[in-house]
Amino acid sequence: GSSYLRRANTEHLKEIFIQYASAEKGGEKFMTANDFVCKFLNMHTEPNANLDSIKLLGGILDTSKDGLISFAEFSAFEGLLCVPDALYRTAFQLFDTHGTGFVTFDEFCEVIKHTVLHKKVPFDFDSGFVKMYFGRNKQRAVTYHEFSQFLHDFHEEHAIQAFQVHNKDGTGFITALDFADIMLSTKAHLLTTNVQDNLVGAAMGKQVSYPFFMAFNSLLTNMELIKRIYLNATQGSRSQEVTKEEFLHSSQMMSQITPLEVEILYHLTELISQSGGRIIYSDLEALTPEQYMKVITRKLTDFKAVESPDKRSALTSVLENGYRFILGAIAGAVGATTVYPIDLVKTRLQNQRTGSYIGELMYRNTFDCFKKVVRHEGMTGLYRGLVPQLVGVAPEKAIKLTVNDLMRDKLRDKKGQIAFNCEVLSGALAGASQVVFTNPLEIVKIRLQVAGELARGENVGAMSVVRELGFLGLYKGARACFLRDIPFSAIYFPVYAHSKSMLADENGYNAPITLLIAGAIGGIPAASLTTPADVIKTRLQVAARAGQTSYSGVLDAAQKIFKEEGFKAFWKGAPARVLRSSPQFGVTLLTYEVLQRLFYVDFAGNRPSGSEAQMPMTAADRKSTNPDHVGGYKVAGPMFRGIESKFGLFLPRF
Secondary structure, X not given: OOOOOOOOOXXXXXXXXXXXXXXXXXXXXXXXXXHHHHHHOOOOOOOOOOHHHHHHHHOOOOOXXXXXXXXXXXXXXXXXXXXXXXXXXXXXXXXXXXXXXXXXXXXXXXXXOOOHHHHHOOOOOOOHHHHHHHOOOOOOOEOHHHHHHHHHHHHHHHHHHHHHHHOXXXXXXXXXXXXXXXXXXXXXXXXXXXXXXXXXXXXXXXXXXXXXXXXXXXXXXXXXXXHHHHHHXXXXXXXXXXXXXXXXXXXXXXXXXXXXXXXXXXXXXXXXXXXXXXXXXXXXXXXXXXXXXXXXXXXXXXXXXXXXXXXXXXXXXXXXXXXXXHHHHHHHXXXXXXXXXXXHHHHHHHHOOOOOOOOXXXXXXXXXXXXXXXXXXXXXXXXXXXXXXHHHHHHHHHHHHHHHHHHHHHHOOOOOOOOHHHHHHHHHHHHHHHHHHHHHHXXXXXXXXXXXXXXXXXXXXXXXXHHHHHHHHOOOOHHHHHHHHHHHHHHHHHHHHHHXXXXXXXXXXXXXXXXXXXXXXXXXXXXXXXXXXXXXXXXHHOOOOOOOOOOOOHHXXXXXXXXXXXXXXXXXXXXXXXXHHHHHHHHHHHHHHXXXXXXXXXXXXXXXXXXXXXXXXXXXXXXXXXXXXXXXXXXXXXXXXXXXXXXXXXXXXX
């Protein structure tokens, strides 16, 4: 929606004005520049504050230029702060010191001569640039819209003049130290800390030419465009490495970026992050001038467990994994409950045998099985065995999610990226670790799920199954469980991570629906490709009835199933398995990541990608908390500071 501010109530604004107005003339209250800048905005409050700076800032409101601010002027400026181009209009009124609605050459000189920048690097007011805007005789007055372009071009001109001053011999070259000095003086508002620390190194150990100087400035000015070129090259991925050649190819569609700028870009990233000739999105963020960002992700908690990554301890890591384990347990329980009826149908179908069992098939297909369970056992029959499932699935999913996150953290490179083979390894280890919980859970669940098929309708309970099997019996079919769970997780987690990346928006954020979709996508290949192992595991874990084939192990089961029922038997229940696993893991991962967003704890480690929604913060988002700053005045402070940070027009404070 629109971020424009609503005007303040006139009567309320009048009350606030009178509260701060210290001057009186003809029975009417007025504000002084000091009242407005120091008392109302709480700026330049130091005892030795520069009075000329305060006067210039107060003059923005004082359109009558009588040294006082009337309520009409105070109210008019409040309205100006509510318009979309308030920053440029505020800057225009700063220069319009005579209140004529135009900016003359003399007014321009008056303000510029007072800035910190001019005192460091004197500006040539007799340059051709100035004459192009104000005329050869400097008598032309500039309108607001012309001034907005003038202000944009002024900094480029000032930097060029600084280069010319240091280019004393006229060769078109300056030293690396002079280059650093110019950038720190004229372009400090465009320099991140990383860039500032590498200005001399950016010169590549030699003198800086004028083309290099211009390209360097252009690069910093166009960093948002550079990001778009990168995203175009990676088709939206923020973790894919891009070579210089690939970046150049992508930049051909945007002719504003030159090969020299690309050369500088790759050299800078090499200096800052030792990128090895390849860049990722985070490298570009390290070069981008500061953007105020607002976090729009809702948080119910926001705790900071440790101040910075270098202060992480072994205890911090334990606490972080404990936090993940708890959230993973909750997420696993939610996911399992959601799809349990599908899981029951899948188990009944997989246990149904042909060739060795006397009598016709009980279920013709997935829908037929579902219908008969409801008819003969009621809706509660679809949830037979749910309680032991929840008891086991909580630690099972928790350990799987925790181990996967832990291994991904350990296997990341210095840029925080993880190679595909490391993603597969992390998933495989997560799958192996869960079997300690999975096997006992699965065997009890399966025996309860097939118990409803018996005509005698015995009431079989979880504890009776556990007593019948014993401790070692709970791990019957464990090899088949390993055979299923290791490849399942090795497939699932990398597919999920890459699906998330592809579904993220242009700011890298994953909305909850994209988490659900990514989780469901990951479940399709993982569940379908591991169905044969799941069929073998089910046959091993279900007690054979009279007339049914029994199996002594994984290999024996595979051979007998193939011999008696054919290759198709290995894919029994595959649709039901996909229908269960795909939404289950979608719901589980959605719940897991949303819980981490809602109950946020900062362990100074790695957060799930796409978990924080950010967008550029407008002045309207940096509103003042002062209750007297109403309407447009909520952004007066940020607007005045924006004149410095965006245009580099720093006024001396002392």
